[in-house]
Amino acid sequence: MPATRTGPPRHRLAPAGGGGAARWTVTGLLLVAWLVLGVFGAPFLSKLSDVQRNDAASFLPASAEATEVSDLQKRFAERNVLPTVAVFERPSGLTPQDSAAVAARVAALGGVAGLAGSVPAPIPSQDGQAAQVVVPVDGQDGARAGKVAQHVREVVGHDLPDGLSVHVTGPGGYAADLGEVFAGIDGKLLIVTALVVAVILVIVYRSPLLPLAVLVGAGVALALASLVVYPLAKHQIVNLNGQTQGIMLILVFGAGTDYALLMVARYREELSRVGSRWIAMGRAWRASLEPIAASAGTVIAGMLCMLFSDLGSNKGLGPIAAIGIAAALLSALTFLPAALVLCGRSAFWPFRPELRPEDEAAGPRTLWARVSHLVGRRPRATWLVTALVLLTAAVFVPQLKADGVANHDVFLQRADAVTGQEVLSRHFPGGIGTPAVIVAKTDAAPQVLDAAKKTDGIADVVITPENPADPGTPKTVDGLVEMTATLRASADSEEAIDTVRHLRDAVHAVPGADAKVGGETANQLDVRDTALRDRTVIIPIVLVVIFVLLALLLRAILAPLLLIATVVLSFGATLGVAALVFNHVFHFPGSDPSVPLYAFVFLVALGIDYNIFLMTRVREEAMTKGTREGTLHGLSVTGGVITSAGVVLAATFAALSVLPILFMAQIAFLVAFGVLLDTLVVRSLLVPALSVDVGRRIWWPSRLGRNR
Template identity: 50%
Template sequence: MRVLIPVVLIAVWFAVFSAGGSSFSQVNTVAKNDQIQHLPASADATQVQKLQSQFRGDDVIPAVVVYQRTGGLTAADRTAIDAQLAQVSALDGVVKKGVSPAIVSQDGKAAEVIVPMETRVKPADTVKTVRAMLTTGLPAGLSVFVTGPAGLSADIVGAFSGLDGMLLLVALAAVLIILIIVYRSPLLPLIVLGTSLVALTGAMFTVVALAKANLVVLSGQTEGILMILVIGAATDYSLLYVARFREALRDYEHKWDATWAALRGSWQAILASAGTVIVGLLCLLFSELNSNKALGPVAAIGIGFALLAALTLLPALMLWAGRTAFWPVRPKLGSTHPSVDGAGARGIWPRVARLVSRRSRTVWVACAVLLGVAALGLAGLKADGVPQSDFVIGHSEARDGQAALSAHFPGGAGTPAMVIGPQSRLKDMSDTVLGTKGVSSLTVISADSPSGTLPVTTAGVQPGPDGASGEPTVIDGTVMLQATLDDAGDTAPAEKTVRALRASFAKAPYAQQGADAVLIGGVTATAIDTNDAAIHDRNLIIPLVLAVILVILMLLLRSILAPVLLILTVVLSYAAALGVSSLVFNGVFGFPGADPTVPMFGFVFLVALGIDYNIFLMTRVREESVLHGTRSGIGRGLVATGGVITSAGIVLAATFAALGVLPVLFLAQISFIVAFGVLIDTIIVRSLLVPALGHDIGRAIWWPSALSRAVELGGTRQRSATPAPSEPASEGNLR
């Protein structure tokens, strides 16, 4: 039986690894990076997006092709443009006869072309083909850009494309190097990394299958976060078990006995830590924003696999390897455990424990003041949204094209606001739109026009520039207007214009129309609805996560005061990390701002993951406090967990830092916030602030449990270093 159990566990996980390996190559086929997919179904922009296909006859997303010559377009340029447009119109994925004629700017230096693209073919692939075609045979000095919603979407997809493998390699390499330095063993890091990689494979296989069944929404952003979470969490849980196993090998001769002792000593802390993260992530299900809601279960599945692998596969592998896993520094049977004082009291952690014991109040006050000062940087945090064109860090053809478009045309050309309302009020709606400051021009969708639209003025619907005339397309008694804005669709002025339009249509008589109410969608409306939902989620999820984690800690530690203090320290750590990040984003990297979801995700990851280290510490402290008294237990717990928690924190920080390889603003910011915050948690909060605060308070920290009323023994109660042969193995023997 002792041989069969680990063999079966390893075989099962090997089967999971074999079956799930192909999932990594399938992610791009099921991933959805379109911003509209992330909005709530009830949002106006979402409803307009669904209705657009009825008016156009196809489910399309527009691209805008911009030609530009500094000295002005020549006759040869216009001939070349017309020839290219004929080729573009014939491409698969481009709406047949949907490409507009080239419209030359008033200054004669640029021309724009609207190229509707069908969503049945991946727009990113169509954009890639169009870009390659347009750069071939272009007259010298004539520049061309593909921008608009389709171009921006293609650049976002391109930012993730092919980088998932790089992200995984960078994360694994960082973890491997750190583990080799910490353990000075060639085998142990491979066992830990193998466990993490197998857990990730199982998680990826599961979420890809769920995405294929349309049960979850998977995006490149979610995929990157999933990889980092699983590798970081699985490594953290593995390191906690490895530390207990190494301790047990000093007390038990046989690997089997050491394995069970290590499991008894670690499973509760690992399960509590993983459970805290899972519950915190599942709080995202209460989000309005579908991207947040989708990340919750996907990431929770990843943490679940990390937990299972750390408590099943890793113990089986460590049982197989035994003391050899730690070669060349193998733990010897009967060797001394690190302690707060005595012969084993050498090293950094006994010194830290003595500092905390002698200067507890000075230490925790100094740490709190330091973190408080760092938190002052929050005043400069700009997290009210960024233009979609700034989503990609580095080169973006769509962003360059948007700049060229804004320089020669109304900024909103190619990204109009879509207004859908009752056909019976077409004149009133048109007058309202045209009377709104920030609107440049207005058209109405018309199947009678070759270009698909007809101009609208205060005098009504007009013939098109090609001389075509006709009636607006009416679907279920509604028409669709397209309002070109003065400003680029993803800018703050454009958002102000759309909000003004919505405010106008929220008043009578439109507010009384019920099902015939006026809806406004498009790029700008999508950004507004996304930001509004993100702010709602931030204000709801942060307190919800705090409350849930507080309850879990109370149940785990059987105390009220200790969990409250732990939550406060982690929140202070989060505020400090966000404050410093704000200064770095503004002063060092020069980022244009941050998405409203950045502080929320930073909070969820930092609090849920950062509390792990406090759980690792305080479960050990409580265990020691039962036997040695609270103050002595704090020192012993700090010494026992110092090395493993610091190693785990550095590993987790390194894995999140690996997100920085993806040229995506959101992930770069999350990467820095979480990596820096984890280091603060590891080095300051868990090593100094929490132990010093607990030591200063004393046994009252366990209030109202019986432990808060126990008589302090001053560390005089002793336990035998090695259990008697007839004595059952217990965590109390493992010292």
């Protein structure tokens, strides 16, 4: 940031000046344009749930074995099927009335639109207590398939005899439950987030008008983002699921509020120096542009690194989150300044900033001035002790169980698909209705069949017949044959995943068979393996990209290295604390392999934000005061606004916990705790103490690092 300023020197009071008619007209038109855009784009937020794809298969890359099998299956069947299992149960034994009711429900299913074929007859259990019906839902359109499965649940549950229960499970049942969870994401999550942000802003600003302006700015930004994302998701240019939609909403509100806090703080500061609202806003806008744009650019770049992922869900998150941040940035730099300048000092009512010379502006000694004094008095001891505490917390990282969880552990509340799977496992082989699928060359079919049957955990293997009425004649297509292997364990369990691993090893070893194993359990296995690969690839890319951006912003190399090191240390400490909390407080069964990756991208990209807010001000002050005094002054004047921004962002991410999904609850805790750690410890103590201790060399190799 240059040391020179436009307008009158700081120690002089500028005239109040009201601005010309053109200024008022342009500003008013800008506000009206944003509001019209918000009204037009708002309906698209609710439409996003219509283009979500929450099925596991849509996450996989084309190179995954499960995806290859899914493509080969299309040669054997005209339509892609999403198995949806309805299981009826009466613990005392099914009665003739029950059997008649089940048959009536099967007949009613024939009228359900969106099925991939006729519904087969019910299969009774050997103990006589249950019957299952495998409903072939058309899985070509993932978003529609989930809604069809919901309709199936309604149909089979209608008008049953007392004591006869029914649950819908299988891949279709889980898709229906996920669809129900995420269906109201634009309602419940939006309301909770807006209320949390409003309460915090009222406490921070002690004004009813400023929170309203900030919330409206975040709202129009969200409308703009939804307007852009909807057609991209509808035409499957990007992959949108419920998790991604929730994260986009949180990012727009959280980041938009952060940028607003920085802009408002600088505007208030300038209003205490000049009488003209236009001059004050011009100075505030120019001073805030670089840190806000750099912050948004860093987050956007970090999110776009997800495009290097092989998982469709991660690839979709990258551009969708980037669009949300870009919308928040645009609103913060246009809508908010227009609203603030129109309101003038009245925006801060009832505590309007008073016009006073700078030598009177410091006022009484603040909390952050005292923190600054502490850092300046013992910088080396401060950063050493802080780093030691963070390292101690990071020691517990190996205790984080992030190797995947079963489908029934995904929900934090009882889901019908989970209950159905338990009922199914009590009366049938656990994998019935959701078999593993084997595709191999016809010539090697007997050897593949034999190898599959000998695999531990396989209950039965059958070859798909040409005609169901004549099971002795296999169906062959292009020299390939299809087999289905029923697993003994529940299809979404760890035992089933291990069985599929062994099954793949067994059939792959058959010479000349070119056998491949797919199906729902194989989908889960490949999603986990791909997520582990993504962590290894994307984390280094994010670090390199953010380092380059920081080096360009700070015109230095050493400072970016130190900043990234502090944020990585903070990330490690956050994972360590999360491991203890997840295992011993919440008793979570584990974590998805993508959880550490998401946490890393969010915490590094967002955590570096607060260092950017701090260090851009420090650099600005260091050009006239020197590095030591510039660091301490920068900490004291930015402490309040950055802390408020961190609290707001942590609170918005914590709002994700209202969705009863394990992944969302864990991301909510990780990001909320990590952001508070970055804001209150790393940015407040570790970074400024390091800057003071290293001195002007922190700006190496720029001129600022060489000159006293």
